[in-house]
Amino acid sequence: MVVMQMLKKQILAMVLAGGQGTRLKVLTMNNAKPAVPFGGKYRIIDFTLSNCSNSGIDTIGVLTQYQPHILNAHIGIGTPWDLDRNSGGVTILPPHIRNDGGNWYMGTADAIFQNINFIDRYEPEYILVLSGDHIYKMDYSQMLKFHKKKNSDVTIAVIDIPMEEANRFGIMNSDESNKIFEFEEKPQNPKSNKASMGIYIFNWKILKKFLIEDSRDENSCHDFGKNIIPKLLISGYDLYAFPYKGYWKDVGTIESLWEANMDLLNPENELNIHDRDWKIYSVTPTLPPQYIGSKAKVFNSLIVEGCSILGTVNNSILFPGVQVGENSIIEDSVIMSNTKIGNDVVIKKSIIGSDTIVRSNSIIGNSKDITVIGDYEEVKINCTIK
Amino acid sequence: MLKEYMGIISLNEDDSHIKSLTSSRPLAAIPIFGRYRIIDFVLSNMVNAGITNIGIYTQDKSRSLLHHLQSGKPWDLNRKINGLFLFNFNFSDIKTNDIYLLKDNIDYLYRSKQNSIIFSSSNMICNIDYKKAIEYHEKEGSDVTIIYKKVHNSECSFTNCSILNLSSDNKVISIGKNIGVNPICNISMDMFIMKKELLLDIIKECISTGNYKSIKHCLYSNNLNLNIKGYPFNGYLECVNSSNSYYKINMDMLNQKISRELFFGTGLIYTKGQDAPPTKYAEGSAVSNSLIANGCIIEGSVKNSIISRRVVVGKGAKLDGCIILQNCEIRENAKLARVIMDKNVVIEKNKELKGDIQFPVVIEKNSYCYSLAKHA
Numbered sequence: 110m111v112v113m114q115m116l117k118k119q120i121l122a123m124v125l126a127g128g129q130g131t132r133l134k135v136l137t138m139n140n141a142k143p144a145v146p147f148g149g150k151y152r153i154i155d156f157t158l159s160n161c162s163n164s165g166i167d168t169i170g171v172l173t174q175y176q177p178h179i180l181n182a183h184i185g186i187g188t189p190w191d192l193d194r195n196s197g198g199v200t201i202l203p204p205h206i207r208n209d210g211g212n213w214y215m216g217t218a219d220a221i222f223q224n225i226n227f228i229d230r231y232e233p234e235y236i237l238v239l240s241g242d243h244i245y246k247m248d249y250s251q252m253l254k255f256h257k258k259k260n261s262d263v264t265i266a267v268i269d270i271p272m273e274e275a276n277r278f279g280i281m282n283s284d285e286s287n288k289i290f291e292f293e294e295k296p297q298n299p300k301s302n303k304a305s306m307g308i309y310i311f312n313w314k315i316l317k318k319f320l321i322e323d324s325r326d327e328n329s330c331h332d333f334g335k336n337i338i339p340k341l342l343i344s345g346y347d348l349y350a351f352p353y354k355g356y357w358k359d360v361g362t363i364e365s366l367w368e369a370n371m372d373l374l375n376p377e378n379e380l381n382i383h384d385r386d387w388k389i390y391s392v393t394p395t396l397p398p399q400y401i402g403s404k405a406k407v408f409n410s411l412i413v414e415g416c417s418i419l420g421t422v423n424n425s426i427l428f429p430g431v432q433v434g435e436n437s438i439i440e441d442s443v444i445m446s447n448t449k450i451g452n453d454v455v456i457k458k459s460i461i462g463s464d465t466i467v468r469s470n471s472i473i474g475n476s477k478d479i480t481v482i483g484d485y486e487e488v489k490i491n492c493t494i495k
Numbered sequence: 496m497l498k499e500y501m502g503i504i505s506l507n508e509d510d511s512h513i514k515s516l517t518s519s520r521p522l523a524a525i526p527i528f529g530r531y532r533i534i535d536f537v538l539s540n541m542v543n544a545g546i547t548n549i550g551i552y553t554q555d556k557s558r559s560l561l562h563h564l565q566s567g568k569p570w571d572l573n574r575k576i577n578g579l580f581l582f583n584f585n586f587s588d589i590k591t592n593d594i595y596l597l598k599d600n601i602d603y604l605y606r607s608k609q610n611s612i613i614f615s616s617s618n619m620i621c622n623i624d625y626k627k628a629i630e631y632h633e634k635e636g637s638d639v640t641i642i643y644k645k646v647h648n649s650e651c652s653f654t655n656c657s658i659l660n661l662s663s664d665n666k667v668i669s670i671g672k673n674i675g676v677n678p679i680c681n682i683s684m685d686m687f688i689m690k691k692e693l694l695l696d697i698i699k700e701c702i703s704t705g706n707y708k709s710i711k712h713c714l715y716s717n718n719l720n721l722n723i724k725g726y727p728f729n730g731y732l733e734c735v736n737s738s739n740s741y742y743k744i745n746m747d748m749l750n751q752k753i754s755r756e757l758f759f760g761t762g763l764i765y766t767k768g769q770d771a772p773p774t775k776y777a778e779g780s781a782v783s784n785s786l787i788a789n790g791c792i793i794e795g796s797v798k799n800s801i802i803s804r805r806v807v808v809g810k811g812a813k814l815d816g817c818i819i820l821q822n823c824e825i826r827e828n829a830k831l832a833r834v835i836m837d838k839n840v841v842i843e844k845n846k847e848l849k850g851d852i853q854f855p856v857v858i859e860k861n862s863y864c865y866s867l868a869k870h871a
Binding site for chain 1: 763764765782790
């Protein structure tokens with residue numbers, strides 16, 4: 110007798126992690142945006158994966174496409190997020206070929222469409238669609254509760270943004286019961302400031318039907334915001350806006366990545382990474398604790414294991430294994446893993462990639478614009494980069 | 496070559512001089528250097544030498560050790576073939592005995608496919624290449640190889656450790672005890688390399704004669720007339736067997752040369768991760784010459800200290816020469832000098848405590864220290 114393994118899951122999360130993030134320039138040259146290092150010991154996708162794990166979601170598909178090697182190695186079998194499970198766990202889903210050929214993921218909706226078979230194996234009632242490149246903490250189980258209570262077909266998480274920025278977002282216009290009656294993508298004259306966070310809960314049966322229809326529509330961009338949501342709304346389904354309060358950031362540009370890092374240094378920041386009840390998990394390197402030297406000065410900074418600081422670090426974030434030489438000054442900067450900084454170096458308002466060497470007496474940054482140096486670079490002795 | 500070897504870690508160390516840190520845990524589970532526990536060193540050394548079958552024999556109070564080791568994943572010992580074997584259901588009248596622990600779990604030795612053994616305790620802290628010691632053992636063809644280090648500071652370190660008296664060809668003539676008579680001596684690292692057959696014979700001998708309390712005792716008495724040789728180790732070595740030595744070895748890690756050797760020497764030292772966030776240094780903090788683990792929030796001043804994960808140092812607090820273990824909180828304006836503080840201790844505002852390098856103040860786990868002002 111064949112015993113079928115119980116696979117059924119109530120909810121499945123699909124994390125969109127295929128984006129290139131072109132505006133992050135050298136930082137995403139060989140790396141997908143969700144795997145860009147952030148906050149001293151994390152990669153951006155750690156926030157989404159940790160949110161899932163902390164929300165009790167144990168079955169996750171991660172949709173990859175652009176430069177996935179670092180991302181794949183980082184996620185592995187999901188152990189850091191407790192997602193190495195007998196049933197479910199984390200599965201990396203790259204584009205693949207099928208009987209009828211196959212193609213790259215052509216949009217966010219197409220990425221889910223191409224993995225209908227993966228989702229159907231778990232017979233879920235709900236699908237949680239997430240972005241792998243947002244920084245925030247959120248309890249998805251509360252959102253699911255809301256979804257069920259409202260008897261909703263689709264629930265979209267929304268956040269209040271300043272009205273003057275509303276023309277950069279997808280805006281959800283909803284009534285007092287949070288029911289959405291209108292969706293406007295980047296409106297000229299926004300009617301509300303409730304922006305979609307790109308976090309959706311769908312009833313799987315309904316979404317599946319719409320994904321199949323959408324795949325046959327040659328004029329579609331196969332995008333959730335542009336195609337699927339408007340079609341569901343027109344077709345008369347019940348869409349609700351789930352109001353989220355707290356820190357949320359899409360780190361799409363060098364400026365926003367730098368800002369998000371600096372936000373962590375603000376004592377009043379809402380994204381409290383020291384909260385033990387909502388830990389953010391990541392891959393832990395095998396390194397001893399950080400050493401702060403006799404003449405070192407460290408202020409308002411975040412520093413992690415394996416660092417050795419002999420100079421001055423002010424208002425900066427250092428990743429594992431960074432070395433700062435004597436009399437060097439690091440200010441308002443982000444220095445990624447294993448980068449070695451020599452003596453008498455001055456670095457201001459810069460993002461320096463990992464495994465880079467900055468030789469002695471160099472000067473980097475102009476404290477006005479953000480200076481970016483990529484991975485595996487070498488800044489020669491006495492060099493000035495502004 | 497190392498497919499032939501298995502590791503046995505017998506946690507029968509004498510903890511009578513470090514009681515304040517072992518009241519709730521075995522010596523091997525004492526936290527050290529801000530993020531490790533003592534057992535991480537011997538385990539990592541064995542794993543780095545390619546050993547994949549390791550048995551750990553522990554006695555009572557092993558909860559924190561088991562919690563630390565779990566499935567052995569950080570050491571890559573969560574294996575289908577071989578892996579980590581824990582024998583934690585043992586109890587003997589005297590802590591330093593291990594013969595009956597081995598005998599009661601003898602099946603493990605019989606079932607293991609390896610025919611040679613590295614036998615060690617946990618409290619000799621070093622980063623050693625066991626492969627070289629095994630090469631030496633096989634080349635010399637002796638029955639037992641004892642790893643030792645020739646030290647020059649035995650009057651202030653390695654108190655009560657065993658001393659090897661060696662002939663010119665490194666044959667062990669006799670074994671004594673370090674009571675600080677001669678500063679230069681060969682300290683036994685209590686690490687033995689031998690055939691599994693021989694270990695089984697020793698266990699049988701010990702039980703049938705009743706003359707010996709432990710494998711170590713039997714080997715060091717050497718009434719079996721075994722051919723025992725010493726293998727010299729030249730790297731950094733210290734033994735944790737008292738509060739003093741614990742304090743000294745922690746402070747040694749503020750020397751970058753020593754810490755580089757210990758953490759990056761032959762191989763890396765693995766430990767259980769805790770997903771602690773980066774450490775936050777506040778605007779008014781002043782930290783110098785200190786080793787600090789992740790997850791701390793430092794607003795005060797820290798000098799010449801070792802700070803473990805998730806410690807909070809409040810504004811105006813001053814720490815000098817302290818070893819602070821996990822989750823401690825030192826509130827505003829408290830002043831601590833040369834204090835060893837076990838886990839979860841809260842020091843109230845304005846409290847002052849002062850120890851000495853020879854006699855550091857040791858505060859036990861979960862203590863709560865009121866400020867004196869409160870009582871006045």
